[in-house]
Amino acid sequence: MSQQQPLISHLLELRNRLLRATASVLIVFLAIVYWAKDIYHYMAVPLLKALPSGGTMIATDVAAPFFAPFKLTLVLAFFIAIPYVLYQIWAFVAPGLYKHEKRLISPLLFSSTILFYLGICFAYYVVFPLVFGFFANASPEGVQVATDINSYLNFVLKLFFAFGLAFEIPIAVVLLCWAGVTSPEDLKAQRPYIIVGAFVVGMLLTPPDVISQTMLAVPMLLLFEGGLFAARFYSKKADKDDEEVEDGEENP
Template identity: 55%
Template sequence: MSTDETFISHLVELRARLLRAFGGLLLGFIPCAYYARELYSLLAQPLLDKLPQGGQMIATEVVTPFFVPMKVAMMAAFIITLPHTLYQIWAFVAPGLYSHEKRLVLPLVFTSSLLFICGMGFAYFAALPLVFEFITQFAPEGVAVMTDIGRYLDFVLTMFIAFGITFEVPILVVILVRAGIVSVEKLKAIRRYVLVGAFVIGAIFTPPDVVSQFMLAVPLYLLYELGILVAGLVTQPAKLLAHQPSNDMDTEQKLEEAETRKRND
């Protein structure tokens, strides 16, 4: 097969995988759109529970009551269909990977997705209630707390993304160690700087209150420590592999060369 034919076949495969991922997202969006109002009410519950007597949420634009719940429905559909989307990505890139790369990439993709969802859950159940309670307690006397539903959605999405990325820190640490960019010993040596940096990041990516900054900085540092622990465990098999007899290493190298020839053909 010529290079042009191989390139075209990859493009056709990519288009097919994208269409399947989009189709799965669309199928997930249909039931979510039907319950869009209920989904938004569920999303707004952390704030509604903390509003004072008479406080409520408002819509300041004509189309906001329609488009904001639809955005929430799309976000819910993306989360629900995420395993299907990741499978399509995996099915596209897997033929070009070596066996040892497949063994590493697939657990990382699954774990990173799970950690991102856990970060969103932590923001919803732990961080947002404390943030809203702190903010509503500081509302001046006589000020009615009424938040626009569009602004609230933007705020919640920002928090979800910030905490979701924060929970990816162990994956980042493992990748850096496995790639040989930094050692576990070096990561342990810079702990104090990471702790300071965690609070700086919390101050940048969260609202200007102490509670939300603390709620982001502390998990960020603890997840960094978890990443060091996991990286130390993961690198042990690699060290043992490096000390294997040469005939075992030659066998693995021959298998990789056979896979390369198969992909080229």
């Protein structure tokens, strides 16, 4: 019975953390849902600018003009609430970490949030204009470009998540090196395979065009190099030494 009590308390705390994270997303959503149509229009600007004269967006489903902005606003609410969602995750796992682990995780949580936002901004301001311009100019003569609003939304959300996650590569490299799974030296030796892997991932996560594939693969490689540089400051041996010092302080 004594072993069940801690488990139940942990499950209750996990439930409370998940409820708070969900509530934060809903609160943000309710705060911005009034501007759902404006938000969707802002998201459609890169495509609208690339369309030829007379090109427009269409809705092939009766409910699409309502649900597409609604869906986009809900996803945007999640993006905005990510710092608080990550804080809830951090608050749940923090009591079980050593001091040196807390010193590592705190900056990583902050960095991962910033990198995710940077990935989304890179996709919107750099990738979208080039990709949509390429698609618009690649259409055969006599073909009028008319993109469905649901198809466009799914397309941009896929790219947002792809670039947002790709920009987390430095965090993944640091965590792998810190956990002792690999080391910066081993990763350097595997660099040729990682270069090939980056372009394969770019091919799988982006539309079938060379521009978007390359614009995802190249930042992934640069971020990988940045992760290698940052991983040098996190040594598994040093962390073990810190852990032994902390254990010695707690048990003199």
